[in-house]
Amino acid sequence: MNEPELKVLVVDDSAMNRRSLSDMLGKIDGVRVVARAANGEEALRLVHSAEPDLITLDLEMPRMDGFTFLRILMAKAPRPVLVISSYAQKENVFKALELGAADFIAKPDVLAPTDEHIKNELTQKVLALRAVRRVKPAFAGSAPPALPKVPSPPHSVPRAAVVIAASTGGPSALMEIMSGLPADLRAVVLVAQHMPDKFTRTFSERLDRGSRLRVREAEEGDKLAAGDVLVCPGMKSMELRGTMMDPTIAIVPRTDEDRFVPSGDRLFRSAATIFRRRVIAVVLTGMADDGTEGCKAVKAEGGRVLVESEETSVVFGMPRSVIEAKLADRILPLHQIASAIAEEVRALDR
Structure with missing residues (x-):
C-alpha cells in the first residue's frame, strides 16, 4: 500500500527561497507543497486552513519570527518542523530545536533550486520526518539551566567509555541526557551526532552549559579523562586509539564506506577495541541504522547496549534496527537514559 501524501507548508521571508524549496519538495515522490508563507503570522493561519503534515521554517522573519511561531505551534497544533537556516545562525538553530523543531538543514544565504547538496539532504530529512512520533520540545521553550561543574582530578583515567549515536531528534535528546548525568561519572562520554560541519562546536558549547560534566568538541589527539564529554566534529568521524590506560581521539575524514557522518558505527567499533567490556553504547532517535x-x-x-524506546524517539529507525538485531540490553524512554548510564558505569566497579 502506498503511503499517504505528505503535505508541506514552506515558511520563509525570501520569495526566492520559497520558490526554490517548493521546487525541490515538488520533485520528491509522495510530497506536495500545500501552502507558502512569508512570516509566522501568515504561517499560523495556513496551519489551520491547509493542515500541513510538515513545515519547513526559516527563523529570521518580519512581523513574527520563527521562534514565536514555534512556541505557538507546539502549544496549539504540534507537528514536525524542519528548520532551514543559514550557517551564520548556529545558536538560533539549537534554540529552535529546544522549542520543538525536529531537525535542521544549513543553507546558503541564497538558495538555488539546482543546489544538489541541499536537494539531497532535504529529500532525506523530509522522508525521515514522515515517521516522526514526538514533536514536543525537550525544554519547554527555554534553554537548559547552566549547571555547576565539579572539578575532577586532572587526566583521571576513565573506567569506562559511554558512546552515543544519534540522528534526527538527537540534539534535544542529548541536551536532556547531559543535564541528567552526575558530576562524578567515572567514564568518558563520546558522541556521534549526525550534523553538518560548523555546527558541532556551537552544539558542544550549548550542551556544556546544561551539563555537570565538561563538554567540548573533540580534536585530533585529545586525551580522554573521566567526566569529559567529547562531541565528534560535523562531517567527520571519531575513533579511539591507544590503550585503555592511555586512550586518545583520532578525527578521521569521511570514506566511501561511511553512509552517515559522524559515524556511530566507527565510534562504537573503536571503543570496543580499546575499552572491551567497559563500553556502554547508547543508540538514540534517528533514521536508518547507524x-x-x-x-x-x-x-x-561483553559491553552493554542501551536503546531509546519508541515512545520517546522522534524517528525510531536507529533504535529499531538495534532491537531487531537482538542487540539491546535495555530499551528505555529518554527520561530514564541518563540514570541508566550512571547505573551501568557504577556496575562495572562491582
Whole structure:
C-alpha cells in the first residue's frame, strides 16, 4: 500500500527561497507543497486552513519570527518542523530545536533550486520526518539551566567509555541526557551526532552549559579523562586509539564506506577495541541504522547496549534496527537514559 501524501507548508521571508524549496519538495515522490508563507503570522493561519503534515521554517522573519511561531505551534497544533537556516545562525538553530523543531538543514544565504547538496539532504530529512512520533520540545521553550561543574582530578583515567549515536531528534535528546548525568561519572562520554560541519562546536558549547560534566568538541589527539564529554566534529568521524590506560581521539575524514557522518558505527567499533567490556553504547532517535554494526562489536567484547524506546524517539529507525538485531540490553524512554548510564558505569566497579 502506498503511503499517504505528505503535505508541506514552506515558511520563509525570501520569495526566492520559497520558490526554490517548493521546487525541490515538488520533485520528491509522495510530497506536495500545500501552502507558502512569508512570516509566522501568515504561517499560523495556513496551519489551520491547509493542515500541513510538515513545515519547513526559516527563523529570521518580519512581523513574527520563527521562534514565536514555534512556541505557538507546539502549544496549539504540534507537528514536525524542519528548520532551514543559514550557517551564520548556529545558536538560533539549537534554540529552535529546544522549542520543538525536529531537525535542521544549513543553507546558503541564497538558495538555488539546482543546489544538489541541499536537494539531497532535504529529500532525506523530509522522508525521515514522515515517521516522526514526538514533536514536543525537550525544554519547554527555554534553554537548559547552566549547571555547576565539579572539578575532577586532572587526566583521571576513565573506567569506562559511554558512546552515543544519534540522528534526527538527537540534539534535544542529548541536551536532556547531559543535564541528567552526575558530576562524578567515572567514564568518558563520546558522541556521534549526525550534523553538518560548523555546527558541532556551537552544539558542544550549548550542551556544556546544561551539563555537570565538561563538554567540548573533540580534536585530533585529545586525551580522554573521566567526566569529559567529547562531541565528534560535523562531517567527520571519531575513533579511539591507544590503550585503555592511555586512550586518545583520532578525527578521521569521511570514506566511501561511511553512509552517515559522524559515524556511530566507527565510534562504537573503536571503543570496543580499546575499552572491551567497559563500553556502554547508547543508540538514540534517528533514521536508518547507524550504530547497529557498532553494537555488534560492543556485544562481542561483553559491553552493554542501551536503546531509546519508541515512545520517546522522534524517528525510531536507529533504535529499531538495534532491537531487531537482538542487540539491546535495555530499551528505555529518554527520561530514564541518563540514570541508566550512571547505573551501568557504577556496575562495572562491582
